[in-house]
Amino acid sequence: xxxxxxxxxxxxxxxxxxxxxxxxxxxxxxxxxxxxxxxxxxxxxxxxxxxxxxxxxxxxxxxxxxxxxxxxxxxxxxxxxxxxxxxxx
Amino acid sequence: xxxxxxxxxxxxxxxxxxxxxxxxxxxxxxxxxxxxxxxxxxxxxxxxxxxxxxxxxxxxxxxxxxxxxxxxxxxxxxxxxxxxxxxxxxxxxxxxxxxxxxxxxxxxxxxxxxxxxxxxxxxxxxxxxxxxxxxxxxxxxxxxxxxxxxxxxxxxxxxxxxxxxxxxxxxxxxxxxxxxxxxxxxxxxxxxxxxxxxxxxxxxxxxxxxxxxxxxxxxxxxxxxxxxxxxxxxxxxxxxxxxxxxxxxxxxxxxxxxxxxxxxxxxxxxxxxxxxxxxxxxxxxxxxxxxxxxxxxxxxxxxxxxxxxxxxxxxxxxxxxxxxxxxxxxxxxxxxxxxxxxxxxxxxxxxxxxxxxxxxxxxxxx
Numbered sequence: 001x002x003x004x005x006x007x008x009x010x011x012x013x014x015x016x017x018x019x020x021x022x023x024x025x026x027x028x029x030x031x032x033x034x035x036x037x038x039x040x041x042x043x044x045x046x047x048x049x050x051x052x053x054x055x056x057x058x059x060x061x062x063x064x065x066x067x068x069x070x071x072x073x074x075x076x077x078x079x080x081x082x083x084x085x086x087x088x089x
Numbered sequence: 090x091x092x093x094x095x096x097x098x099x100x101x102x103x104x105x106x107x108x109x110x111x112x113x114x115x116x117x118x119x120x121x122x123x124x125x126x127x128x129x130x131x132x133x134x135x136x137x138x139x140x141x142x143x144x145x146x147x148x149x150x151x152x153x154x155x156x157x158x159x160x161x162x163x164x165x166x167x168x169x170x171x172x173x174x175x176x177x178x179x180x181x182x183x184x185x186x187x188x189x190x191x192x193x194x195x196x197x198x199x200x201x202x203x204x205x206x207x208x209x210x211x212x213x214x215x216x217x218x219x220x221x222x223x224x225x226x227x228x229x230x231x232x233x234x235x236x237x238x239x240x241x242x243x244x245x246x247x248x249x250x251x252x253x254x255x256x257x258x259x260x261x262x263x264x265x266x267x268x269x270x271x272x273x274x275x276x277x278x279x280x281x282x283x284x285x286x287x288x289x290x291x292x293x294x295x296x297x298x299x300x301x302x303x304x305x306x307x308x309x310x311x312x313x314x315x316x317x318x319x320x321x322x323x324x325x326x327x328x329x330x331x332x333x334x335x336x337x338x339x340x341x342x343x344x345x346x347x348x349x350x351x352x353x354x355x356x357x358x359x360x361x362x363x364x365x366x367x368x369x370x371x372x373x374x375x376x377x378x379x380x381x382x383x384x385x386x387x388x389x390x391x392x393x394x395x396x397x398x399x400x401x402x403x404x405x406x407x408x409x410x411x412x413x414x415x416x417x418x419x420x421x422x423x424x425x426x427x428x429x430x431x432x433x434x435x436x437x438x439x440x441x442x443x444x445x446x447x448x449x450x451x452x453x454x455x
Contacts, residue, residue, distance in 0.1 A: 043144065048167065048184075055142060055143075
């Protein structure tokens, strides 16, 4: 079971509580999360299903490698954080 | 018309008229850019936000701006593997991803809305904005791939004109990519706008309709063949619905700008807010003026009364000027967060606010 946490900055726009779900990849984890919280999808992924340019995804402390297909694998106790990259003004 | 909806860098402001005064009734969605707003025929307000990191979103209010609900934003189709889509100038890939809502218009057909976006796409809703479908005939048109970014990184559709005589005739303005018309309800598209001139292109390509940068295109409701264009290179007008255009050389102190408004009934009357061309972009001599023609651009009035004439650096973006249905009241808002209204076609202006965020769009609604 992997856990996914979202930046508090996103809670200003949409409800996105931490969830612990069964998944082998980040893509699976987020798909299961979006089944429960469908509004969160468009905040994290762009129209092509890729991680938005200014979103930072960390898997067990390391940057997500595959921002296009989110194929990075997960361990049983993985922690995934979805943060904002710093940009804009 | 008693309501103004103002989209700004830091939210949306709904102003209500009370006698001669305008007051901010609702300041909503504060902190996030609202790039476009529309009052829909059913009385709702629809706005588009650019949340930056989190993408483009849309919201609707059914109580005049007090509360807002999430609505679907126009979404680009999946990009097929192997399809090449490259901005011809920058040679960078055009993202199939909604970067900005740049135009929103309501059709006379119940529930039908049109939306123009960056990168240059047109979307249609048939359910009042609950869902959107991309207009594939334009998105897949070979000519669309020739569009290129102007001030923005990617080309975009900023003007959508629904012909008052026939809602199946739709014209769109593209920066950069000219004026495109469909006369079959969006099934097919033709590049029109011959006569526009692009000084930013080599001389042998300056008159190519595909390379034009109209900043904003408007159409007279009472005489829809009369189209006015504030172009990167100046002012153009058309007497045949945008098929052909002619350049206007009579506007002083400048014909550079972004916004244009046309009288709803009198096709010869139009307004512009000029600035120093073309990279400098501030009012000539720091004096903010509105220019108005009442004779089809034979001559222009320069309207200054009530506008700052010293050290004004306001620029009015392409959607920052609007006229109400009576044709008497105009409003415009600037990059400096100033908002003015005139009840006499621009002869006199009253300042409604000096302290709003930078203004992207100003719109009268019922």
